Amino acid sequence: MTESRLTVSFVGLGYVGLCTAVAFANRGFDTLGVDVDRERLALVEVGRAPFHEPRLDRLLKTAIVSGRLRVSEELPDVAETDVVFITVGTPSSLDGSMDTRYVESAAREVGAALRDERDFRLVVVKSTVIPGTTRSVVMPLLEANSGKRVGVGLGLCTNPEFLKEGSAIEDTLHPDKLVIGAMDEGSASHLKQLYHALYAPEIPPALETTPETAEMIKYASNAFLATKVSYINTIANIAQQIPGVDVEQVAAAIGLDPRIGPLFLKAGPGYGGSCFPKDVRALIAFSREHGYDPGLLAAVEKTNERQAAKVVELSEKLIGSLEDKRVAVLGLAFKKDTDDIREAASIRVIHRLKEKGAHVTAYDPMAIPGARQVLGDAVEFATDPKSAIREADCCIVMTEWDEFRHLTGKDYVEQMRRPNVVDARRLYRREELEGVNVLAIGSGHSRPIQSGLSSDSRVVP
Numbered sequence: 411m412t413e414s415r416l417t418v419s420f421v422g423l424g425y426v427g428l429c430t431a432v433a434f435a436n437r438g439f440d441t442l443g444v445d446v447d448r449e450r451l452a453l454v455e456v457g458r459a460p461f462h463e464p465r466l467d468r469l470l471k472t473a474i475v476s477g478r479l480r481v482s483e484e485l486p487d488v489a490e491t492d493v494v495f496i497t498v499g500t501p502s503s504l505d506g507s508m509d510t511r512y513v514e515s516a517a518r519e520v521g522a523a524l525r526d527e528r529d530f531r532l533v534v535v536k537s538t539v540i541p542g543t544t545r546s547v548v549m550p551l552l553e554a555n556s557g558k559r560v561g562v563g564l565g566l567c568t569n570p571e572f573l574k575e576g577s578a579i580e581d582t583l584h585p586d587k588l589v590i591g592a593m594d595e596g597s598a599s600h601l602k603q604l605y606h607a608l609y610a611p612e613i614p615p616a617l618e619t620t621p622e623t624a625e626m627i628k629y630a631s632n633a634f635l636a637t638k639v640s641y642i643n644t645i646a647n648i649a650q651q652i653p654g655v656d657v658e659q660v661a662a663a664i665g666l667d668p669r670i671g672p673l674f675l676k677a678g679p680g681y682g683g684s685c686f687p688k689d690v691r692a693l694i695a696f697s698r699e700h701g702y703d704p705g706l707l708a709a710v711e712k713t714n715e716r717q718a719a720k721v722v723e724l725s726e727k728l729i730g731s732l733e734d735k736r737v738a739v740l741g742l743a744f745k746k747d748t749d750d751i752r753e754a755a756s757i758r759v760i761h762r763l764k765e766k767g768a769h770v771t772a773y774d775p776m777a778i779p780g781a782r783q784v785l786g787d788a789v790e791f792a793t794d795p796k797s798a799i800r801e802a803d804c805c806i807v808m809t810e811w812d813e814f815r816h817l818t819g820k821d822y823v824e825q826m827r828r829p830n831v832v833d834a835r836r837l838y839r840r841e842e843l844e845g846v847n848v849l850a851i852g853s854g855h856s857r858p859i860q861s862g863l864s865s866d867s868r869v870v871p
């Protein structure tokens with residue numbers, strides 16, 4: 411493997427696979443993307459991203475037009491490349507444990523594809539996998555199907571990914587660290603060589619570990635961030651009981667302590683997405699399987715699930731029984747700048763609103779097609795925020811889209827039957843919604859704001 415002609419391939423073109431492939435291609439690497447989903451491949455092949463991600467469309471187009479990124483439905487094509495990244499999904503099984511089905515079949519097929527290769531090949535597990543998976547699941551399958559031994563003509567590493575949806579390209583181009591969990595010295599040095607070529611001259615700090623430690627780092631990272639969110643939501647729910655306490659000021663103040671840090675302390679409706687819920691569940695299941703009940707993580711998960719009920723309670727505080735009331739839900743995506751509704755808090759909230767007999771109208775700038783598949787006709791979908799809130803008794807702001815910031819107190823007063831807003835993302839300053847009954851997560855006020863009243867929800871700079 412010589413640096414000048416390194417070629418890379420990705421098995422699985424989901425968020426991680428596609429964004430990373432595009433980053434490599436844009437930095438001049440000949441890159442191959444393989445997926446079983448023909449519709450997805452057809453889009454990627456013409457330079458169209460199959461999901462919304464800022465900057466992805468433009469960089470993908472450049473990568474395809476330049477010929478640096480090619481796609482294929484034929485997994486054996488990866489044998490042509492020096493480094494094969496496994497980037498398939500690792501969904502939850504029914505009991506919460508990690509489902510390794512796709513990783514197993516990728517390992518099997520990559521192994522078979524490499525059977526006749528004479529040159530050194532490096533296989534890198536980038537999918538999030540439970541500690542021990544690379545050594546005890548991937549390696550035996552690779553070896554059995556390739557007829558090779560790891561360490562002899564075949565390298566194997568675990569190399570977890572830390573990119574976030576919404577800033578996936580930026581995170582891939584400028585990661586804060588590289589975690590290289592190598593089976594042997596040769597594998598580690600090949601992967602470092604690849605990343606050197608990708609990132610030079612600004613090479614991120616690289617941590618070399620065992621594969622098991624690398625796998626654990628990924629879970630520890632996501633579980634810690636999820637813990638921060640459930641922690642601040644707990645504080646928000648306590649603050650809600652005490653007039654005069656505001657969780658945002660509490661978070662800003664505690665965040666100034668470098669031991670705590672300011673990030674991931676935004677109270678809200680609970681975390682969602684394709685990673686935190688699944689990874690916390692998998693870590694709990696894995697730990698229990700090994701005889702240790704991780705009470706803290708179980709509480710993190712439970713707190714998160716109960717947060718949707720807290721949001722609905724706030725709407726009941728404002729308008730009483732929800733039976734036959736019209737409730738507008740602004741935002742369906744699990745966070746802004748994505749069309750992803752996987753495990754979104756909005757879905758949990760909508761199910762609860764429906765159970766309580768409310769009529770729900772929802773709007774999201776990007777996530778309606780995905781939400782429609784999950785919610786069907788249980789919900790009416792609006793084409794813009796104003797028509798979503800029209801004639802509603804209560805509006806719940808579920809996603810922090812910038813577009814919702816443009817709604818004024820006047821808009822809510824004019825459009826709604828009764829101007830009641832549950833600000834589950836703390837999007838508005840209190841004084842911005844003049845004339846509106848607002849209940850924000852983590853501060854216990856509901857009276858309408860009159861002009862001249864100062865905000866009590868902001869940190870004074």
Ligand code: UGA
Pocket residue numbers: 538571572573574575576632635639673674675676677678679680681682683684685686744745
């Ligand atoms: C997360 C991690 O942040 C990435 O580092 C990781 O690589 C990724 O999972 C993964 O494992 O693939 P992501 O799921 O894209 O990234 O989203 P985050 O930005 O982490 O947000 C997760 C959820 O927490 C969202 O619902 C968000 O609204 C919520 N959140 C986040 C809060 O409620 N409060 C906060 O202060 C921060």
